[in-house]
Amino acid sequence: MGTRLLGRVAVITGGCAGIGLATARRFVDEGAKLVIGDVNAEAGATLAAELDATFVAVDVTDAEQVEALFQTAFDTYGSVDIAFNNAEILPLEGGSILAAGLDDWHRMQEVNLTSVYLCCKAALRFMLEQKRGSIINTASYLAVLGSADSRIAYTAAKGGVLALSRELGVQFARDGIRVNALCPGPVTSPLAQEVLASEPDALERQLVHIPMGRFAEPQEIASAVLFLASDESSFITASQFLVDGGIAGAYVTPT
Ligand code: NAD
Numbered sequence: 721m722g723t724r725l726l727g728r729v730a731v732i733t734g735g736c737a738g739i740g741l742a743t744a745r746r747f748v749d750e751g752a753k754l755v756i757g758d759v760n761a762e763a764g765a766t767l768a769a770e771l772d773a774t775f776v777a778v779d780v781t782d783a784e785q786v787e788a789l790f791q792t793a794f795d796t797y798g799s800v801d802i803a804f805n806n807a808e809i810l811p812l813e814g815g816s817i818l819a820a821g822l823d824d825w826h827r828m829q830e831v832n833l834t835s836v837y838l839c840c841k842a843a844l845r846f847m848l849e850q851k852r853g854s855i856i857n858t859a860s861y862l863a864v865l866g867s868a869d870s871r872i873a874y875t876a877a878k879g880g881v882l883a884l885s886r887e888l889g890v891q892f893a894r895d896g897i898r899v900n901a902l903c904p905g906p907v908t909s910p911l912a913q914e915v916l917a918s919e920p921d922a923l924e925r926q927l928v929h930i931p932m933g934r935f936a937e938p939q940e941i942a943s944a945v946l947f948l949a950s951d952e953s954s955f956i957t958a959s960q961f962l963v964d965g966g967i968a969g970a971y972v973t974p975t
Contacts, residue, residue, distance in 0.1 A: 723751050724951075725946070729794075730949065731800060731802070731839075733758065736764050743941075750946060750950075755792060757775075757807070781835055791842075803847075809827070817870065817872045820873055828873035828874055833878075836857045847897045850896075851895055858881070861968060864962070864968055898954075900957060904944075904963050906926065907938055930965045948961060
Protein backbone atom coordinates (compact mmCIF):
# COMPACT_ATOMS: atom_id res chain seq x y z
CA MET A 721 0.00 0.00 0.00
CA GLY A 722 1.22 3.48 -0.93
CA THR A 723 0.65 6.88 0.62
CA ARG A 724 0.37 9.17 -2.38
CA LEU A 725 -3.29 10.00 -1.61
CA LEU A 726 -3.20 9.53 2.14
CA GLY A 727 -5.82 11.74 3.80
CA ARG A 728 -7.40 12.74 0.48
CA VAL A 729 -11.09 12.32 -0.27
CA ALA A 730 -11.86 11.27 -3.83
CA VAL A 731 -15.10 11.01 -5.81
CA ILE A 732 -15.13 8.77 -8.89
CA THR A 733 -18.07 8.59 -11.28
CA GLY A 734 -18.44 5.51 -13.45
CA GLY A 735 -16.35 3.67 -10.86
CA CYS A 736 -18.01 0.29 -11.31
CA ALA A 737 -16.30 -0.73 -14.56
CA GLY A 738 -13.25 -0.27 -16.78
CA ILE A 739 -11.01 2.73 -16.15
CA GLY A 740 -13.12 3.94 -13.20
CA LEU A 741 -12.90 0.57 -11.47
CA ALA A 742 -9.12 0.28 -11.96
CA THR A 743 -8.74 3.83 -10.63
CA ALA A 744 -10.97 3.15 -7.62
CA ARG A 745 -8.72 0.24 -6.61
CA ARG A 746 -5.56 2.29 -7.20
CA PHE A 747 -6.81 5.28 -5.20
CA VAL A 748 -7.66 3.09 -2.21
CA ASP A 749 -4.25 1.38 -2.47
CA GLU A 750 -2.70 4.84 -2.18
CA GLY A 751 -4.64 5.73 0.97
CA ALA A 752 -7.60 7.75 -0.37
CA LYS A 753 -11.03 7.82 1.20
CA LEU A 754 -13.30 6.98 -1.70
CA VAL A 755 -16.85 7.71 -2.82
CA ILE A 756 -18.01 5.89 -5.95
CA GLY A 757 -20.97 7.23 -7.96
CA ASP A 758 -22.52 5.01 -10.62
CA VAL A 759 -25.92 3.93 -11.98
CA ASN A 760 -25.00 0.30 -11.38
CA ALA A 761 -26.24 -0.06 -7.79
CA GLU A 762 -25.59 -3.80 -7.52
CA ALA A 763 -21.94 -3.65 -8.63
CA GLY A 764 -21.51 -0.46 -6.59
CA ALA A 765 -22.59 -2.10 -3.32
CA THR A 766 -20.23 -5.06 -3.87
CA LEU A 767 -17.33 -2.79 -4.76
CA ALA A 768 -17.89 -0.50 -1.78
CA ALA A 769 -17.72 -3.52 0.53
CA GLU A 770 -14.53 -4.78 -1.16
CA LEU A 771 -12.75 -1.41 -0.94
CA ASP A 772 -14.21 -0.14 2.33
CA ALA A 773 -15.54 2.79 0.29
CA THR A 774 -18.87 4.61 0.08
CA PHE A 775 -21.20 3.98 -2.85
CA VAL A 776 -23.88 6.41 -4.03
CA ALA A 777 -26.32 5.34 -6.74
CA VAL A 778 -26.35 8.32 -9.08
CA ASP A 779 -27.34 9.22 -12.61
CA VAL A 780 -24.71 11.80 -13.55
CA THR A 781 -27.14 13.65 -15.83
CA ASP A 782 -29.27 14.64 -12.82
CA ALA A 783 -28.07 17.86 -11.14
CA GLU A 784 -29.64 17.08 -7.76
CA GLN A 785 -28.19 13.57 -7.65
CA VAL A 786 -24.75 14.89 -8.57
CA GLU A 787 -24.96 17.53 -5.80
CA ALA A 788 -25.93 14.77 -3.37
CA LEU A 789 -22.97 12.63 -4.45
CA PHE A 790 -20.40 15.32 -3.63
CA GLN A 791 -22.27 16.35 -0.48
CA THR A 792 -22.08 12.72 0.69
CA ALA A 793 -18.31 12.76 0.23
CA PHE A 794 -18.01 15.92 2.31
CA ASP A 795 -20.44 14.78 5.01
CA THR A 796 -18.81 11.32 5.30
CA TYR A 797 -15.13 12.20 5.10
CA GLY A 798 -14.89 15.98 5.68
CA SER A 799 -13.58 17.29 2.33
CA VAL A 800 -13.66 16.85 -1.45
CA ASP A 801 -10.06 16.80 -2.69
CA ILE A 802 -10.24 14.82 -5.94
CA ALA A 803 -13.01 14.51 -8.51
CA PHE A 804 -12.54 11.95 -11.28
CA ASN A 805 -15.48 12.66 -13.61
CA ASN A 806 -15.44 9.61 -15.80
CA ALA A 807 -18.89 8.01 -16.30
CA GLU A 808 -19.92 7.44 -19.89
CA ILE A 809 -22.07 5.72 -22.42
CA LEU A 810 -20.62 4.53 -25.70
CA PRO A 811 -21.98 5.42 -29.13
CA LEU A 812 -24.85 3.35 -30.38
CA GLU A 813 -24.67 1.53 -33.67
CA GLY A 814 -24.47 3.91 -36.60
CA GLY A 815 -22.44 6.77 -35.15
CA SER A 816 -22.20 8.68 -38.42
CA ILE A 817 -23.94 12.05 -38.74
CA LEU A 818 -25.82 10.47 -41.64
CA ALA A 819 -27.26 7.68 -39.50
CA ALA A 820 -27.59 8.79 -35.89
CA GLY A 821 -30.74 10.62 -34.81
CA LEU A 822 -31.15 13.77 -32.73
CA ASP A 823 -32.25 11.76 -29.68
CA ASP A 824 -28.93 9.86 -29.73
CA TRP A 825 -27.07 13.16 -30.05
CA HIS A 826 -28.88 14.70 -27.06
CA ARG A 827 -28.42 11.60 -24.89
CA MET A 828 -24.70 11.46 -25.68
CA GLN A 829 -24.21 15.14 -24.78
CA GLU A 830 -26.17 14.67 -21.54
CA VAL A 831 -24.24 11.64 -20.27
CA ASN A 832 -20.78 12.42 -21.63
CA LEU A 833 -20.61 16.23 -21.44
CA THR A 834 -23.36 17.82 -19.31
CA SER A 835 -22.52 15.31 -16.56
CA VAL A 836 -18.94 16.60 -16.46
CA TYR A 837 -20.19 20.19 -16.20
CA LEU A 838 -22.46 19.18 -13.29
CA CYS A 839 -19.72 17.25 -11.49
CA CYS A 840 -17.22 20.12 -11.84
CA LYS A 841 -19.79 22.60 -10.53
CA ALA A 842 -20.58 20.38 -7.54
CA ALA A 843 -16.90 19.66 -6.73
CA LEU A 844 -15.85 23.31 -7.09
CA ARG A 845 -18.30 24.36 -4.33
CA PHE A 846 -16.14 22.45 -1.81
CA MET A 847 -12.75 22.93 -3.45
CA LEU A 848 -13.09 26.72 -3.54
CA GLU A 849 -13.75 26.75 0.22
CA GLN A 850 -10.72 24.51 0.80
CA LYS A 851 -8.52 26.37 -1.72
CA ARG A 852 -7.37 22.94 -2.85
CA GLY A 853 -8.44 20.28 -5.30
CA SER A 854 -7.69 18.22 -8.37
CA ILE A 855 -10.38 17.60 -10.99
CA ILE A 856 -9.74 15.03 -13.72
CA ASN A 857 -12.32 14.85 -16.50
CA THR A 858 -12.18 11.88 -18.86
CA ALA A 859 -12.13 13.02 -22.47
CA SER A 860 -10.61 10.74 -25.15
CA TYR A 861 -8.02 10.66 -27.90
CA LEU A 862 -11.09 11.37 -30.05
CA ALA A 863 -11.18 14.85 -28.51
CA VAL A 864 -8.04 15.64 -30.51
CA LEU A 865 -8.38 13.33 -33.53
CA GLY A 866 -11.27 12.67 -35.87
CA SER A 867 -12.42 9.06 -36.10
CA ALA A 868 -12.63 7.74 -39.65
CA ASP A 869 -15.11 5.19 -38.32
CA SER A 870 -17.31 8.09 -37.26
CA ARG A 871 -19.09 8.40 -33.94
CA ILE A 872 -19.85 12.08 -34.19
CA ALA A 873 -21.94 12.63 -31.05
CA TYR A 874 -19.31 10.94 -28.85
CA THR A 875 -16.43 12.81 -30.51
CA ALA A 876 -18.21 16.16 -30.10
CA ALA A 877 -19.01 15.46 -26.45
CA LYS A 878 -15.38 14.57 -25.71
CA GLY A 879 -14.19 17.71 -27.52
CA GLY A 880 -16.50 19.62 -25.19
CA VAL A 881 -15.00 17.91 -22.13
CA LEU A 882 -11.52 18.93 -23.29
CA ALA A 883 -12.50 22.59 -23.87
CA LEU A 884 -14.43 22.82 -20.61
CA SER A 885 -11.54 21.35 -18.61
CA ARG A 886 -9.01 23.71 -20.16
CA GLU A 887 -11.07 26.78 -19.35
CA LEU A 888 -11.85 25.71 -15.77
CA GLY A 889 -8.17 24.93 -15.26
CA VAL A 890 -7.30 28.47 -16.28
CA GLN A 891 -10.10 30.11 -14.29
CA PHE A 892 -9.33 28.39 -10.98
CA ALA A 893 -5.54 28.07 -11.18
CA ARG A 894 -4.98 30.76 -8.54
CA ASP A 895 -7.50 29.15 -6.19
CA GLY A 896 -5.33 26.07 -5.74
CA ILE A 897 -7.58 23.96 -7.95
CA ARG A 898 -6.21 22.03 -10.91
CA VAL A 899 -8.44 20.79 -13.74
CA ASN A 900 -7.10 18.43 -16.38
CA ALA A 901 -8.60 16.48 -19.27
CA LEU A 902 -7.47 12.87 -19.42
CA CYS A 903 -7.38 11.64 -23.02
CA PRO A 904 -7.05 7.85 -23.09
CA GLY A 905 -6.40 5.86 -26.23
CA PRO A 906 -8.32 2.62 -26.81
CA VAL A 907 -8.50 0.48 -23.69
CA THR A 908 -9.14 -3.24 -23.39
CA SER A 909 -12.56 -4.11 -22.08
CA PRO A 910 -14.39 -7.44 -22.02
CA LEU A 911 -16.77 -6.22 -24.72
CA ALA A 912 -14.00 -4.84 -26.97
CA GLN A 913 -12.02 -8.07 -26.56
CA GLU A 914 -15.04 -10.14 -27.55
CA VAL A 915 -15.86 -8.02 -30.60
CA LEU A 916 -12.27 -7.81 -31.79
CA ALA A 917 -11.65 -11.52 -31.29
CA SER A 918 -14.53 -12.21 -33.67
CA GLU A 919 -13.20 -9.66 -36.20
CA PRO A 920 -9.42 -10.15 -36.51
CA ASP A 921 -9.26 -7.92 -39.62
CA ALA A 922 -10.85 -5.01 -37.76
CA LEU A 923 -8.38 -5.48 -34.91
CA GLU A 924 -5.43 -5.47 -37.31
CA ARG A 925 -6.71 -2.27 -38.98
CA GLN A 926 -7.08 -0.55 -35.63
CA LEU A 927 -3.69 -1.66 -34.32
CA VAL A 928 -1.95 -0.15 -37.38
CA HIS A 929 -2.78 3.28 -35.92
CA ILE A 930 -1.32 2.59 -32.48
CA PRO A 931 2.48 2.89 -32.47
CA MET A 932 2.71 0.57 -29.46
CA GLY A 933 0.69 -2.01 -31.37
CA ARG A 934 -1.76 -2.77 -28.58
CA PHE A 935 -4.61 -1.36 -26.50
CA ALA A 936 -4.03 0.03 -23.00
CA GLU A 937 -4.87 -1.91 -19.90
CA PRO A 938 -7.27 -0.01 -17.57
CA GLN A 939 -4.53 -0.07 -14.91
CA GLU A 940 -2.22 1.93 -17.19
CA ILE A 941 -4.85 4.67 -17.46
CA ALA A 942 -5.43 4.50 -13.69
CA SER A 943 -1.72 5.23 -13.14
CA ALA A 944 -2.10 8.46 -15.12
CA VAL A 945 -5.20 9.43 -13.13
CA LEU A 946 -3.30 8.81 -9.90
CA PHE A 947 -0.51 11.09 -11.11
CA LEU A 948 -2.98 13.88 -12.00
CA ALA A 949 -4.80 13.43 -8.68
CA SER A 950 -1.66 13.54 -6.55
CA ASP A 951 0.69 16.39 -5.69
CA GLU A 952 3.25 14.92 -8.09
CA SER A 953 1.43 16.83 -10.86
CA SER A 954 1.30 20.08 -8.85
CA PHE A 955 2.29 22.29 -11.82
CA ILE A 956 -0.02 20.61 -14.33
CA THR A 957 -3.40 22.19 -15.02
CA ALA A 958 -5.63 22.95 -18.02
CA SER A 959 -3.80 20.18 -19.83
CA GLN A 960 -4.78 17.75 -22.54
CA PHE A 961 -3.23 14.69 -20.90
CA LEU A 962 -2.84 12.06 -23.60
CA VAL A 963 -2.28 8.45 -22.55
CA ASP A 964 -2.65 6.95 -25.99
CA GLY A 965 0.30 4.70 -26.85
CA GLY A 966 1.47 7.36 -29.32
CA ILE A 967 -1.64 7.52 -31.54
CA ALA A 968 -1.86 11.32 -31.64
CA GLY A 969 1.82 11.62 -32.55
CA ALA A 970 1.83 9.13 -35.40
CA TYR A 971 1.75 9.56 -39.13
CA VAL A 972 0.70 6.14 -40.27
CA THR A 973 1.03 4.75 -43.75
CA PRO A 974 -0.84 1.55 -44.58
CA THR A 975 1.40 -1.48 -45.01
P1 NAD B 1 -17.15 1.60 -19.05
O1 NAD B 1 -18.24 1.65 -20.09
O2 NAD B 1 -16.39 0.35 -18.83
O3 NAD B 1 -17.76 2.08 -17.66
C1 NAD B 1 -18.57 3.22 -17.58
C2 NAD B 1 -19.22 3.30 -16.21
O4 NAD B 1 -20.09 4.45 -16.22
C3 NAD B 1 -20.07 2.07 -15.86
O5 NAD B 1 -19.78 1.63 -14.55
C4 NAD B 1 -21.50 2.60 -15.97
O6 NAD B 1 -22.42 1.93 -15.12
C5 NAD B 1 -21.32 4.06 -15.62
N1 NAD B 1 -22.39 4.93 -16.14
C6 NAD B 1 -22.94 4.92 -17.37
N2 NAD B 1 -23.92 5.85 -17.47
C7 NAD B 1 -23.99 6.46 -16.24
C8 NAD B 1 -24.80 7.48 -15.71
N3 NAD B 1 -25.75 8.10 -16.45
N4 NAD B 1 -24.60 7.86 -14.43
C9 NAD B 1 -23.66 7.24 -13.67
N5 NAD B 1 -22.87 6.27 -14.12
C10 NAD B 1 -23.02 5.87 -15.39
O7 NAD B 1 -16.19 2.82 -19.39
P2 NAD B 1 -14.62 2.83 -19.76
O8 NAD B 1 -14.43 2.14 -21.05
O9 NAD B 1 -13.82 2.48 -18.58
O10 NAD B 1 -14.45 4.41 -20.03
C11 NAD B 1 -14.29 5.33 -18.97
C12 NAD B 1 -14.11 6.70 -19.55
O11 NAD B 1 -12.99 6.67 -20.45
C13 NAD B 1 -15.29 7.18 -20.39
O12 NAD B 1 -15.49 8.57 -20.18
C14 NAD B 1 -14.87 6.89 -21.82
O13 NAD B 1 -15.52 7.71 -22.76
C15 NAD B 1 -13.38 7.18 -21.73
N6 NAD B 1 -12.58 6.50 -22.77
C16 NAD B 1 -12.63 5.14 -22.86
C17 NAD B 1 -11.86 4.53 -23.85
C18 NAD B 1 -11.87 3.02 -24.01
O14 NAD B 1 -11.30 2.51 -24.98
N7 NAD B 1 -12.48 2.29 -23.09
C19 NAD B 1 -11.06 5.30 -24.71
C20 NAD B 1 -11.04 6.69 -24.57
C21 NAD B 1 -11.82 7.28 -23.56
